[in-house]
Amino acid sequence: MKPFTVMPLEEANDLRHPSGSTRFLAGGTNLVDLMKHQIETPDTLIDLSGWKSANTICEDEDQFLIGAMVSNTALAKFAYQHPSLSLLAQALLSGATVQLRNRATTAGNLLQRTRCYQFYDTTKPCNKREPGSGCSAIGSFNRIHAILGTSPHCIASHPSDMATAMTALDASVNTITPDGQTRSIPVRQLYKLPGDTPHLETWLQENELIVNVSIPKHSAGTQVYKKVRDRSSYAFALVSVACDMQLKDGIITDVRLAFGSVGPHPWHAQSTESFLKGKTATAALFEEAAEIALSPAQGFGGNDYKIPMLKRTLIHVLQQVADHQSAQPGHQGAIYAR
């Protein structure tokens, strides 16, 4: 690790003039790892560990408000107790391991970086790590890479399960900008597409602090987070589908859909949602929806399999949820929960 100085958040009252490069340190499960690889080499770490007020979850009539430093374990437990947040509980609990979830935080999880092998290998060119150096994932080993939203400059995928659920649930991050303004950004609009600047991953300003995440309380239906991976635990998703759907008399009245590990950011399947809404739930409809969802998809050799895999996973999830809604009209939450 390159040497750095530490500044507790409480002392960092002016984030506008940071010395050199600055990073917030939350749980460190991603940042410390990247610093060991010297992919991240900040001069200053702003230590969030003493930030007590960011450790709470509150709710009012309209929303759940989750502090930036709430651990993935604590959030999973909270979400598990709320059927309308089941998607979030399912996604969180499918990610990493207990050891990591005990440490990982809400804001840190949203801002975790890609697991692209070439990004992690400092001997390889990577536009995300070193702008302008090229993308060595295109034309080489790329089985975990993105099939949606890529550019000729970067095909890395975003690995977060939690962020995929947050995208489906239309959460927003509430932040403080370095000059002290507060603002709210929907998670669906938080991330940038790579274009020719893949090193710029979000619309956050430098040193903009996520304070909490709000999830609107909307009427929920049956929720499923389906994660497909190489082994059944302790692995990132190859593809994942987050779905919250409601049916009334066989008609899809509301549906929220997001895909994980297939795009540069958690993928909000907006056009597929619009296509499904108001139609009668049938197997043929779901086949068609999957074609629409994946029509812009492009494989790069090693990850070609993700296109049919995501189609099938999506069809399976939609059918499973529709069947459950038909059997139990008005159902909210997970299909199976203890």
Add this chain to the structure above:
Amino acid sequence: MPDITINGRAYALPEDPRTTLLDFLHQELAMFGAKKGCDHGQCGACTVLVNDERMNACLLLAFQLAGKTVTTIEGIASEDALHPLQQAFIDKDAFQCGYCTSGQICSGVALQQELADNQPSTLWFDEHYTRLEDVKERLSGNLCRCGAYPHIVEAVTTVTEAE
């Protein structure tokens, strides 16, 4: 420098903020119970308890743990008796080379509390839930290169069922 409490004793935190808890234990305190496997959060060999929650010591910068309490494998037993899970590891022959064992035991000890606290797991959403599969899932953050898993799971479930 503020303190950190490890196995009941207070220590001054390391001066270099780059020091991970795992390196602090090894290099400054000569406590080698927590093992370094991958050093990147991928194997669980370094598992310790921080304020009774299990975490990977290799990804924790020690300075962040000011005022916290850490328990390593060296602090799991009481003065005169092994922890029931340590005894179960012996009885069930739950290790081969033993490299992953300290992390496995720390995880197993935390797991008992997580079950008692009704901490949900991903298996709770599974149609085919069984308690055994749930325990395996909860232990999945600890890899064993020798593949001693069947006996490790047996040792942990023996203690879990006895609770």
